[in-house]
Amino acid sequence: MTNINILSPHVADMIAAGEVVERPASVIKELVENSIDAGADSITIEIKNGGSSMIRITDNGSGMSPEDAGIAFMRHATSKLHDEYGLDSISTMGFRGEALAAISAVSRIDMVTREQGAEQGIRVILEAGDIQNMEECGCPYGTTITVRDLFYNTPARRKFLKTERSETTACTQTAVRCALSRPDISIHYIKDGSEEFFTPGDGDSLSGMYAIFGRDFANKMLSCNGSNDKVSVKGYVSSPAACRGNRAYQYFFCNNRYIRSPLLQAAVEQAYENSMLVGHYPACCLYIDIGYGAVDVNVHPTKTEVKFMEEKKVFDAVYHAALAAIQKENLLSTPAAPTDAAKISESDSVPAFRSSGTPARPETFRPRYEDSPARSYRSNTAPRDEAPVPFAFSGGSAAGQTSLDGFGDARPQPSGASDPEPQTKKSSSEVPPFRMIGEVMNTYILVQQDEKLIIIDKHACHERIIFDRLLTEDRSVMSQILMVPVTVKTDEETATLLEENGELLTDLGFELEPYGDNSHIIRAVPADMYESDVTAAFEEICQQLKDHRTVDLEARKTNILKTVACKAAIKAGWKTDVRELFVLAEAVVSQKIKYCPHGRPVAVVYTREDLDKEFKRIV
Ligand code: ADP
Ligand code: MG
Numbered sequence: 001m002t003n004i005n006i007l008s009p010h011v012a013d014m015i016a017a018g019e020v021v022e023r024p025a026s027v028i029k030e031l032v033e034n035s036i037d038a039g040a041d042s043i044t045i046e047i048k049n050g051g052s053s054m055i056r057i058t059d060n061g062s063g064m065s066p067e068d069a070g071i072a073f074m075r076h077a078t079s080k081l082h083d084e085y086g087l088d089s090i091s092t093m094g095f096r097g098e099a100l101a102a103i104s105a106v107s108r109i110d111m112v113t114r115e116q117g118a119e120q121g122i123r124v125i126l127e128a129g130d131i132q133n134m135e136e137c138g139c140p141y142g143t144t145i146t147v148r149d150l151f152y153n154t155p156a157r158r159k160f161l162k163t164e165r166s167e168t169t170a171c172t173q174t175a176v177r178c179a180l181s182r183p184d185i186s187i188h189y190i191k192d193g194s195e196e197f198f199t200p201g202d203g204d205s206l207s208g209m210y211a212i213f214g215r216d217f218a219n220k221m222l223s224c225n226g227s228n229d230k231v232s233v234k235g236y237v238s239s240p241a242a243c244r245g246n247r248a249y250q251y252f253f254c255n256n257r258y259i260r261s262p263l264l265q266a267a268v269e270q271a272y273e274n275s276m277l278v279g280h281y282p283a284c285c286l287y288i289d290i291g292y293g294a295v296d297v298n299v300h301p302t303k304t305e306v307k308f309m310e311e312k313k314v315f316d317a318v319y320h321a322a323l324a325a326i327q328k329e330n331l332l333s334t335p336a337a338p339t340d341a342a343k344i345s346e347s348d349s350v351p352a353f354r355s356s357g358t359p360a361r362p363e364t365f366r367p368r369y370e371d372s373p374a375r376s377y378r379s380n381t382a383p384r385d386e387a388p389v390p391f392a393f394s395g396g397s398a399a400g401q402t403s404l405d406g407f408g409d410a411r412p413q414p415s416g417a418s419d420p421e422p423q424t425k426k427s428s429s430e431v432p433p434f435r436m437i438g439e440v441m442n443t444y445i446l447v448q449q450d451e452k453l454i455i456i457d458k459h460a461c462h463e464r465i466i467f468d469r470l471l472t473e474d475r476s477v478m479s480q481i482l483m484v485p486v487t488v489k490t491d492e493e494t495a496t497l498l499e500e501n502g503e504l505l506t507d508l509g510f511e512l513e514p515y516g517d518n519s520h521i522i523r524a525v526p527a528d529m530y531e532s533d534v535t536a537a538f539e540e541i542c543q544q545l546k547d548h549r550t551v552d553l554e555a556r557k558t559n560i561l562k563t564v565a566c567k568a569a570i571k572a573g574w575k576t577d578v579r580e581l582f583v584l585a586e587a588v589v590s591q592k593i594k595y596c597p598h599g600r601p602v603a604v605v606y607t608r609e610d611l612d613k614e615f616k617r618i619v
Contacts, residue, residue, distance in 0.1 A: 020098055020099055020102040020103070021099075021102050021103055021106060021150075023051075023161060023162075023167060023170060024047065024050060024051025024052055024055055024150055024161075024167050024170070024171055025051065025167070025170035025171045025173065025174040026174075027051065027055050027103055027107075027147055027150065028045055028047070028051065028055060028057070028171055028174045028175060028178070029174050029177075029178070030099035030100075030103065031055070031057040031099075031103075031145055031147075032045065032057060032174075032175075032178045033099075034099065034100075034143075035057060035059035035061050035143065036061075036182060036185065037061075038059060038061025038062040038063070038142075038143065039061045039062050040059035040060050040061035040142065040185065041060065041184070041185050041186065041201060042059070042060045042185065042186045042188075042201065043057065043058065043059045043060075043178075043185060043186070043187050043188070044056075044057070044058040044059075044187075044188040044189075044190065045057055045175050045178070045187065045188070045189045045190070046058075046189075046190040046191075047168070047171050047190075047191055047192070048192055048193075049164055049168075049192070050161070050163075050164040050165070050166075050167030050168040050170075050171065051150065051167055051168070051171045052149075052150050052151070052158075052161055052164070052167060053148065053149065054146065054147070054148050055146070055147045055150070055171075056144065056145070056146040056147070057143075057144070057145050058142070058143075058144040059142045059143050059144075060140070060141060060142040061142050061143060062115065062116055062142075063113045063114045063115040063116055063118070063121070063141055063142050063143055064113045064115060064122075064143065065115050065118070066122045066134075066136075069111065069113050069122050069124050069134070070124070070131070070134065072100050073100045073101055073104045073109075073124075073126060073129065073131070074097075074101060075097065075098065075101040076097040076098070076101075078097030101129065103147060104126045104128075104129045105128060105129040106128070106150060106151050106152075106153060106154050106157065107128075107147045107148060107149055107150045107151070107152065108125075108126070108127050108128075108147075108148045108149050108152070109124070109125070109126040109127075109145065109146065109147055109148075110123070110124075110125055110145075110146040110148070111123065111124045111125075111126075111143065111144070111145045111146070112137060112139045112143070112144045113139075113142070113143040113144070114139050114140065114141050114142065114143075115141075116141050117141075118141075120136045120137070120138065121136070121137050121138060121139035121140075122134060122135070122136055122137065123135055123136075123137045123139075128153045168191065168192075171191070172189070172191065172196065175187070175189040175196070175197075176189075176197075176212055176251075177251065177258040178258075179197070179199045179208055179211075179212060180205060180208055180209070180212070180251050180253070180258075180285055181253050181256050181257060181258050182201075182256060183199070183201070183202070183203050183204055183205040183207065183208045184201055184202075184203045185199075185201050186198070186199055186200060186201030187199045187201070197211050197212045198211060199211045199212065205235055205236060205285050205287070206218055206221060206223075206236060208285075209221060209236065209285060213249070217242075217249075217283070220238055220239045220241070220242035221236035221237065221238055221239070221242075221283070221285075222236060222237055222238070222239055222325040222326065222328070222329050223235075223236055223325065224236055224237045224284070224286065224321050224322055224324075224325035225321055225324075225325075226317055226318075226320050226321030226324060227317060227321075228313055228316065228317050229313075230290065230291075230294060230310055230313040230314070230317070231288055231289065231290045231294075231313060231314050231317045232288075232289045232290075232317070233286060233287070233288055233289075233317050233318050233321040234286070234287050234289075234321075235253075235284065235285045235286040235287045236284065236285050236286075237268060237271075237282055237283070237284040237286070237322050237325050237326070238282050238283040238284065239326075239329055240272055240275040240276045240282070240326055240329075240594070240595055240599060241595070241601050242283070243272065243276045243277065243280035243281055243282050243283070243599075244280060244281055244282075244283055245279065245280060245281070246281060247265065247281045249283035249284070250265060250268070250281065250282070250283060250284050251284065251285045251286070252264045252265075252284075252286050252288065253285075253286070253287045253288065254288045254289075254290065254295060254306050255288070255289060255290065255292070255295070256287070257304075257306075258304060259304055259305065259306050260304050260305060261305075261306070263308070263311055263314065263315055264286065264288070264314070264315075264318050266315070267314075267315045267316075267318035267319040267322070268282055268284050268286070268318060268319070268322045269281065269282060270319055271319050271320075271322035271323040271326060272322070272326065272599075273558070274467075274558065274562075274595075274597050274599070275326060275594070275595040275599055276595075276599040277598065277599040277600065278598065278599070280599065282322070284322070286318065286321075286322075288314065288317075288318070290308070290314070293309075294308065294309045294310065295307065295308050295309065296309070329594065430590050431586050431589055431590045432449060432450075432589055432590070433449070434447050434448065434449040434454075434585060434586075434589045435447065435448040435449070436578075436581065436582060436585055439458070439576065439578075439581055441572075441573075442572065442573050442574060442575055442576070443457070443458065443459070443572040443573060444456060444457060444458070445458050445461075445581050445584060445585055447585045447588070447589065449589055451607060451608040452605050452606065452607055452608075453605070453606040453611070454585075454588060454589070454603050454604075454605050454606075455603060455604050455605075455606075456584060456585060456588050456602060456603045457572070457596075457600070457601075457602055457603065458570060458572065458576060458581065458584055459569050459570060459571055459572045459596075460569075460595075460596035460600050460601075460602045461584045461587060461588060461593065461596070461602040461603070462569035462570050462584060463565045463566050463568075463569035463596050463597060464565070464587075464593045464595065464596045464597060464602055465584070465587055465593060466528055466564075466565040466568050466569055467561055467562060467565035467596075467597040468593070470526075470528075470561045470564060470565060471558070471561060476506070476507045476508070476509065477507065477508050477509035477526050477527070477561075477564070478509060478526065478527040478528075479509035479510070479511065479524040479525060479526055479527055480509075480524060480525060480526070480527045480529075481511075481523060481524045482522065482523060482524060482525060482531060482534065483531070485521050485522060485523050486521070486522045486534050486535060486538075487515060487519060487520070487521050487522075488519065488520055488522060488535065488538055488539075489517070489518060489519045490518050490519070490520070490542060491518060492518055493546070494518070494542045494545070494546065495514075495518040495519075495520070497542070497545045497546065497549065498512060498520060498542070498545070499514070501545055501556070504553065504556060504557060504560070505541075505560075507557075508526060508557065508560055508561065508564065509524065509525060509526030509527065509529075509564070510522065510524065510525055510526070511523040511524035511525075522534060522538060525537070526564045526568065528564065528565075528567075528568030529564060529567045529568050530567060530568065533567040536567070537563055537564065537566075537567040540563045541560050541563050544556070544559045544560060544563065561597075562597040562598065565597055566597070566598075588602060588603045
């Protein structure tokens with residue numbers, strides 16, 4: 001015989017606890033959200049032993065009256081939702097009235113709270129959800145909740161806790177997300193008695209990042225803003241040169257809640273295409289503001305997943321904001337650290353979870369919207385459009401004896417065969433004045449601009465210039481007929497790919513003719529390419545076609561153009577005419593280019609301060 005029992009509220013709480021309270025980190029999240037809802041502008045998070053022996057959250061928010069304090073731990077006790085009409089416009093973090101009931105059901109709680117303006121505070125002691133004691137006490141305004149011995153009465157759940165180290169890491173992650181989610185709230189995080197970070201709560205997320213991840217990290221962030229009719233995006237993205245080997249430093253917040261979003265991740269990463277090393281990921285801290293009706297936050301009880309009603313609008317806004325930030329980056333100036341955060345942070349060298357290992361890389365998700373304005377945007381803003389740039393180094397001779405089209409008479413002339421004299425470039429409206437010092441090792445160009453020493457990688461720089469030009473060429477890429485056609489033999493798979501991509505290759509300046517038995521004769525190649533490089537370039541392109549067979553046409557084209565640009569660029573080690581060096585230096589000094597198509601920086605900059613430090617003139 002079966003009996004249907006109505007679960008006692010107590011058991012129901014313990015079941016709910018499984019959903020709301022997975023691990024110590026979720027307790028932190030729920031309690032901090034309550035403090036935020038209570039209007040606190042200062043919150044302290046303390047944990048011991050990965051949170052399993054103790055979690056304490058202290059806030060200076062509204063506090064609770066003795067009556068509210070008595071019922072706050074009952075299931076469905078909430079002050080935030082009165083009827084079903086409120087459900088559509090939830091602006092507080094919590095609203096289900098579940099968290100305190102769920103947490104208290106599986107722990108020992110000591111809460112002290114004092115309502116703003118009240119004479120006295122009240123202390124409530126609970127064990128496994130039952131109130132043991134309630135008494136008046138003296139305490140500051142606000143609320144302190146101490147949660148001890150999490151899951152002490154549910155041994156099965158306690159067994160599921162991971163090692164203390166990984167629970168600590170999860171707690172720290174949560175504290176970081178809470179802190180970054182609200183730059184206007186000062187958050188203090190103390191782990192096993194030692195201070196991990198203390199954000200100033202000055203409203204600027206850069207100050208928060210500075211306090212949490214340290215100065216070096218914050219200095220490499222670029223401000224990122226944008227909006228369209230549906231969403232606004234603000235925050236920071238990393239300079240392409242400061243990208244990292246994993247996605248651990250990508251933070252997205254939607255209406256001030258931390259969210260996970262493969263969509264936003266893809267939008268940011270797509271903006272870094274062509275300016276970031278392969279296998280690297282940008283860091284970011286981005287705040288998406290969107291009307292409450294345009295996003296569904298109720299997808300999951302722990303609310304880190306959201307559903308955007310108009311994904312494409314959100315994607316585009318983030319993509320364009322990030323792209324604009326990268327393009328605006330002023331390579332030649334060193335961004336200043338936020339000054340007020342500097343006073344507070346002692347945690348420069350103790351970034352919150354730098355020591356905690358590398359999280360597994362999430363699967364890549366790359367929505368590619370057909371006709372996405374992303375692509376046309378890129379071509380519209382490429383450097384070539386700003387001014388006709390005389391970068392027509394013709395690639396006819398393998399010796400690097402290149403000719404320059406489009407040089408005006410005002411350009412400096414080479415001073416004979418000997419090393420060029422240092423020359424100062426006359427200022428023009430576009431190119432700030434700079435002094436060419438010379439070239440070293442036939443590889444690096446040295447330039448002085450104001451109080452900066454700029455060292456330019458001539459190959460990377462030229463490669464970028466050619467790549468940008470090829471990308472923006474509206475017609476097919478110009479090709480050159482080879483004096484001596486080159487025959488290449490491939491495997492069958494490659495031969496098929498070459499045939500499938502025939503049109504693309506023709507478009508890019510190649511002329512191929514099948515020759516039977518998986519062989520091809522190459523009759524023409526892009527005009528820029530050095531003849532001596534044809535075979536190597538071709539092999540690289542075949543490999544790319546294999547590696548990128550699943551990506552769309554546009555991406556395949558970009559990849560091939562990178563190879564063409566690389567093979568067309570002057571090489572490190574080659575002797576280069578000083579006038580060519582000037583053109584390259586100009587492109588860097590005028591900020592037209594910053595990264596080679598593979599994402600390596602084209603130049604490094606030393607300020608006077610950098611050098612003075614190096615020589616210990618200053619500390
Ligand atoms: P919810 O946040 O969904 O309302 P909770 O169980 O998290 O449910 O909290 C229950 C109620 O307790 C809240 O609605 C609020 O009135 C009160 N409360 C909880 N934490 C605090 C706090 N730190 N300061 C003031 N009030 C609080
Ligand atoms: Mg809550």
